[in-house]
Amino acid sequence: MRQVYALVDCNNFYASCERVFDPRLENKPVVVLSNNDGCVIARSNEAKALGVPMGAPFHEFKRLADHDKIAVFSSNYALYGDMSARVMQVLTQFTPAIELYSIDEAFLDLSGFTGRDLTALARDLARAVRKQTGIPVSVGLGSTKVLAKVANRIAKRNPETGGVLDLDALGRHGDAHLAQIDVKDVWGIGRRWSERLHQFGIHTALDLRAADPHLIRRRFNVVVERIVHELRGTSCLPLEQAPPPKKQIMTTRSFGERVTEAEVMREAVSSFAARTAVKLRDQRLRTGALMVFIQTSPFNPTEPSYQNSAVRTLPHASRDTGEIIRAATSALQEIWRPGYRYMKAGVMLLDLSPEDIVQQELFSTPVVRDAAVSLGPNPGPGRQSLLDVLDRLNQRMGRGTLQYAAEGEGEGRAWRMRQEHKSPAYTTRWNDLPVARAGEA
DNA sequence: TCTGGGGTCCTAGGACCC
DNA sequence: TCTGGGGTCCTAGGACCC
Numbered sequence: 501m502r503q504v505y506a507l508v509d510c511n512n513f514y515a516s517c518e519r520v521f522d523p524r525l526e527n528k529p530v531v532v533l534s535n536n537d538g539c540v541i542a543r544s545n546e547a548k549a550l551g552v553p554m555g556a557p558f559h560e561f562k563r564l565a566d567h568d569k570i571a572v573f574s575s576n577y578a579l580y581g582d583m584s585a586r587v588m589q590v591l592t593q594f595t596p597a598i599e600l601y602s603i604d605e606a607f608l609d610l611s612g613f614t615g616r617d618l619t620a621l622a623r624d625l626a627r628a629v630r631k632q633t634g635i636p637v638s639v640g641l642g643s644t645k646v647l648a649k650v651a652n653r654i655a656k657r658n659p660e661t662g663g664v665l666d667l668d669a670l671g672r673h674g675d676a677h678l679a680q681i682d683v684k685d686v687w688g689i690g691r692r693w694s695e696r697l698h699q700f701g702i703h704t705a706l707d708l709r710a711a712d713p714h715l716i717r718r719r720f721n722v723v724v725e726r727i728v729h730e731l732r733g734t735s736c737l738p739l740e741q742a743p744p745p746k747k748q749i750m751t752t753r754s755f756g757e758r759v760t761e762a763e764v765m766r767e768a769v770s771s772f773a774a775r776t777a778v779k780l781r782d783q784r785l786r787t788g789a790l791m792v793f794i795q796t797s798p799f800n801p802t803e804p805s806y807q808n809s810a811v812r813t814l815p816h817a818s819r820d821t822g823e824i825i826r827a828a829t830s831a832l833q834e835i836w837r838p839g840y841r842y843m844k845a846g847v848m849l850l851d852l853s854p855e856d857i858v859q860q861e862l863f864s865t866p867v868v869r870d871a872a873v874s875l876g877p878n879p880g881p882g883r884q885s886l887l888d889v890l891d892r893l894n895q896r897m898g899r900g901t902l903q904y905a906a907e908g909e910g911e912g913r914a915w916r917m918r919q920e921h922k923s924p925a926y927t928t929r930w931n932d933l934p935v936a937r938a939g940e941a
Numbered sequence: 942t943c944t945g946g947g948g949t950c951c952t953a954g955g956a957c958c959c
Numbered sequence: 960t961c962t963g964g965g966g967t968c969c970t971a972g973g974a975c976c977c
Contacts, residue, residue, distance in 0.1 A: 541946095557943060560944095601977085690976080721952075723975080747948090748948075749947090749948095750947060752945090754944095797944095846946090
């Protein structure tokens, strides 16, 4: 049986999401900015054609936006996450053998479909996604995941493919394409490794495929060796249908304005801690330890710089926002130094375990507490349902509806992110539902 | 002035154990 | 005078991904 993988990749995903809800943006340059409106993280084809590079600081292109040459959006992850779920839902209609690889990409194992015209199947798939979600996708087919990635890239760059390409169907012809692909654009090869590969005379995907795997193993490592095998059609990277449980969960932010006061920093860190706790409960996990870090700007050499981090181990694995905030602020207290202008902070939850397994302390003294406020390993029903109510309410009414006092109040706090160009949460908030009027669009 | 956030995997080296 | 070797666990750092 021929092994066939498909990589389905949404075209310019964030920009396409914005477009779905505002058809006036069709054929116009659109860019989406990173958190804090810092730099460009997504571009429509028209924006690419205007020469806006990926990762470019936004201020360099602000003039174009001011003159209405480009439509600009702050990132709206509630919208993108929801649109992603809809796209993936369409894909699972075709096969359950699917790996949700990222917010805008999925691998499919199409091996069971041999005998059928796979290119035609891929076109059906792309059409279905477009029709049901409004999002355009490209599909690459190959006998390994790395080859499917390569095929997808070729499909995207060659309009005559119509966004769908089966590398195996190209035969020898495929080599010509591989020779066009810089080795740094092969999935898994970044800037550093491509520089080293160049030193060995390996410049293209075709060169890498021709390299001796043993030699690559010795000069580099197993990761690069596996890529060579994958390029040769030997599958080393299996489809991961069930995602492995998370090993860490973090919330980190650059501040809208520099933070100089301890009280403000405590509020920000509390807020990040609360956010990680919500993510933790979404994943049905508990945390046994957390790390807090704070840092000044690494970009400004004239200012005194400082960065530090501290870890706290919790007495027992917890999923409780209050406990996580307390541990985080305690860690912060240890590393806080006045006199600096802080640019960024973060909270990382480490040592995660499944929600339903609770490691008892070896020498814990039994303490009788009011069941409603117990913070022990088996918090009373009152505490559990408080957390559930908190999560459900915030899910229904929007993030931040109910929160801990320590997080500080108001969107107005200067440390909060700048998001001056944010679109509404069209699909996840009742109040933001798009309205269709006769005569528009 | 401005330059994101959230993850994973692999390796090397030290501590520690028998 | 001689002073092993193998194994595990943990951490830090470097690389990669979207």
